[in-house]
Amino acid sequence: MSDSVLLARLDVSQLTPRGPADWRPDVIHRLGAGQRLVTLFARRLGDEALLTSVFQTAAGALEVTRAAMNAAHGYHELTTTFPALHCFEREMHEQTGLRIADHPWLKPIRFEGQEQAAMNGYPYYRIEGKEVHEVAVGPIHAGVIEPGSFRFSCMGEQVHHLEIQLGYQHRGVERRLLGTDPRRLTPLVETIAGDTSIGHAWAFCAALEALAGCELDEHTELARAFVLELERVAMHLAGLSGLCADVGFLQGASSYGRLRTTAINTTMRLCGNRFGRSALRPGGVGLQLPPDLLELVRKNVDLLRTDLEIINERFVTSRTVRHRLEGAGVLSTGQAKELGVVGPSARASGVLIDTRHQAPAGVWKQRPIAPQVLPQGDCEARGKLRIAEMNESLRWLAEVLTSSPRFGGPKKPVGPLAGNQLVISVVEGWRGEVVHCLETGPGGELIHYKAQDPSLRNWMGLAIAVRKNEISDFPICNKSFDLSYCGNDL
Amino acid sequence: MSTLQALRVRLSQGTQYIKDLRTATPTGHHGRPVISTAPCATDCTACKDVCPTNAVSLSKVTIDLGRCVFCNACAEVCPPQKIVFTPAPQMGSDSREKLFVREGEPEVIRARANATFSKLFGRSLKLRQVSAGGCSACELELNAVANVNFDLQRFGIEWVASPRHADALVLTGPLTRTMKDAVQLAWDAMPEPRFVVAVGACAISGGLHDSPEADRGFLERVGPALYVPGCPPHPLTFVNAILDLIGTP
Structure with a gap:
């Protein structure tokens, strides 16, 4: 377990x-x-x-x-x-x-098994009025990103309502998770949301190990937490880089961008892939940290901490950044709670949900990581919260490295899965809680696999936060939530 | 104050760009595999059995880079350790048939330079990316080719926002059914001459998401001019494949 x-x-x-x-x-x-x-x-x-x-x-x-x-x-x-x-x-x-x-809005989450024509024909909410105009964006967007459709109902430049339609990324993941030997599912699980490979892989491995009664040692748990925090740092850097680019703060865009290179290259040195693919395997890890690599990882973490401090200071004081982000896309504490928003998007609205602190034992109990929370709920808070989380994760990583940890070693055998069991595992990925539910039948075969990316819950947070904002601020609102399309569409 | 801060950032930034993208090797990366001729254990099918995408075939051990997700599982289970994933990023090809690494063939897979492509796009190439089921990893790596490290713009190669401005359609993901119409629309909007680049195992073969939810008809009608293997491909794999195709040294 x-x-x-x-x-x-x-x-x-x-x-x-x-x-x-x-x-x-x-x-x-x-x-x-x-x-x-x-x-x-x-x-x-x-x-x-x-x-x-x-x-x-x-x-x-x-x-x-x-x-x-x-x-x-x-x-x-x-x-x-x-x-x-x-x-x-x-x-x-x-x-x-x-x-x-009597459900008010049974719109499909992802239009499973349907054609794009059916999605195009689905009626969006309409606001009637002479001054109202609609803006349709997507499914293809003007950047190198995933597809999704946004329909804005505006009065002048102001957004009154945003309806988000997703499903363009539906690959039929949940069905495929049941089709093969569960012990070989890691590569597929790693692509449920490819930017949260480690978050999803850990939730999967933990559930599978619980079903097989496979006990892990603390080194393995620490190794997993180590790459999970590296993933958090890397993706927060990617998000901040994008946020900076969207407000025309190019020094931030390039600095956070190149620091992300350092973070993901560190992950690559551990496991062979910049996204942590193969870093986790049922029964153990697929990564190694020999003594010569330890020095390099330490150097990289130190560099990240030093250089981040410099660019962070510029980010939080820059007038351009503050002018654009302050007060934009506010999601109040009440709204965040009511909508069930999770992860950094909730914490930036004053709602502290961080499942790392709720695990009964394990790495974060031995080496605590401080929870971060900000009350404002605007784009600036979501940016600053990610800075605070990165700083804390890097402090934690540096602390782990001082103990010269041992990663790697032989994997524990994962035997047959116990029959008629239901396992729920929750891992705090960089975007929020990743939830995997696995159920076995009488013979230990998987009969249900529910994978839940935090994006499923958070997209509505974005839709509500953008109301009463200028439509031109939508890109920064969107980037500040930084949600996954394929994680929702599965 | 802010000027001083800007200077500090600039100073800490230093020089980040990779000077020679053609020879740079990402240490530790699982890139192009090499398969030795060491004899297989009798009746062993471990590498084939463990592969999540059926990329490995036997008798003469062969890996299909169009399906491979570079998870290293085959290398780990091989008793004589015949398979090694080297850090070499160069493995893009202009032909699907060439994306196979066979036992004892250390041949480097590269896209052939095409005189027409070179004349048309050698000094300016505009790319429009469309994700059709991509898990965001390919998309993040394609964004990275334009960052300060890889700086693909130095060759006149750029991402553009509209297919109207694009010379190439860069596809990621298995081509989900729900994106079928949008992909076709984007292609129809592109002026000729134009071509398609398939990036990542999903786009090339369906990869991990080779499922009934994909409709790959578009790629069957419009064959890609370039295949870029990986899950996701390293930015250097993409850069080298593109430069090979347009004949940039």
């Missing part, structure tokens, strides 16, 4: 599904009492839909409930009371046909 990862393993037979009449009030009670919904998903069993709901208690523990109901009858929606559930209810409806009565 992976101590550093927030994890729950349950015997499915102990998890008696409730009927909708019991399950729904229980969800309302839990959310009303301050629990947080981590995920909610369903699968189809004949005429029935089997729902799995995962909550996090105020103390940080995961609790799981299940419901079974006739899919055609379904249940009465919860989104109106708890908007954070909108994406889960929409996804369940899309994936299983489950009826969710």
Whole structure:
């Protein structure tokens, strides 16, 4: 078992599904009492839909409930009371046909199994009025980025409503995760969101090891945490570089950009790939840190810390940057909580959710990493928060290196998976919590794999934050949230 | 104050660009594999069995770089350690058939310089990237070719925002069905002469995402002029492949 990862393993037979009449009030009670919904998903069993709901208690523990109901009858929606559930209810409806009565907006999350023509034909919200005009952007954008469609309803230059349509990246990942020997899935898992390879790979490995009863030593856990923090630093640098480019602050764009090169080249020296592909494998790691490399890694981390301080100082004091970012794209604390936003986007709005601090034991308990949080919720806060997280991660990496850690060594064998088990693992990736849920059948075969990238929940945060902003500020709002399209589309 | 800060940043930045992109080798990178002729263990199929994308074929051990994701798994399981992933980034090709590394053939895979391409695009080449199921790794690496380290602009090669301004359509991802129309639209909007570059295992063969959710009809109709292997390809792999094709030394 992976101590550093927030994890729950349950015997499915102990998890008696409730009927909708019991399950729904229980969800309302839990959310009303301050629990947080981590995920909610369903699968189809004949005429029935089997729902799995995962909550996090105020103390940080995961609790799981299940419901079974006739899919055609379904249940009465919860989104109106708890908007954070909108994406889960929409996804369940899309994936299983489950009826969710009176749901305000059952728009498909990713248009699974459909053609682009069906997506083009889907009616966007329209605002009527003589002064209203619409701006359609996408699915192809004017940069080297993933596709997605944005429809703005504007009054003059001001955005009144933004509707985001995704699904252009749908590759059918969840189905493919069930098609092969689960022990060989790492490369596929690493591309669920290719910029969060390590976050997703760790959630997968931890879940698989829990199913196989494979115990890891602390060196392996530390090695995984080490590359996870490197991934965080690298992607925060990439995001800041983009944010700087979008406000025309080119010194920041080039400096953060070249420092990202140093960060990802460090990962490459450890595992052979700049994105940490193959760095994690079930039962161990695919990376090494021999003594000669240790010196180089130490040098790189020191260089990052020194040079970052210089460019960070310029970033936070530059008038250009402040003028553009201050007050733009505000997501209030209340909105962030209501929408269930996670990760740095939540923390920059004053909502502290960081699952690294909620794992019961493991690397971050032995070597704490300080949580970062800012109250403002604007583009500037999201930029500054990423700077603060980078600084803290680099401090942590430097601290780990002073102990001359040993990475590598033989992998533990991952044996057959236990049957009739449900495992939920949560890893704090750079973009927020990465949630993987694996369920095995009687013979230990995988019968359900739910992979959840934080982007699924955060896209609505962007849509709400951009309201009442100039449409010309959309690029910086978008970049400050820095969400994954394929992570949503799967 | 801010001038001083700017100078400090400039000073710490130093010189970041890689002088010679043609010979630079990314130490530690899993790049072009080399397969030795050391005899295989009897009836061993370990390398083939472990491959996540069916890139390895046997009798004479062969790796299809158009499918390979460079995960090193085959090298790790090979009893006589026949397979080594070298850091060499050069492995782009103008032909799908040439993307195969065979046992005992240390031949360097490179795109052939094409006189027409060289005349048309040798001094100015504008690229429009479209991701159709790319996981963001290829896209990040393609962005990186324009950063201060790789600085592809030094050769007159640039990313452009509109397909109207582009000479080449650079595709990533397995070509998801939901992007089919958009890819075709982008291609139709490009003025001739124009060509397609397939970047990464997904675009070349479907790679890890060779699934029914992909519709690869476009690539079957419009064959790529250049294939750039990797998962994702290192920026140097892309740079070298492009320069090879347009005949830039």
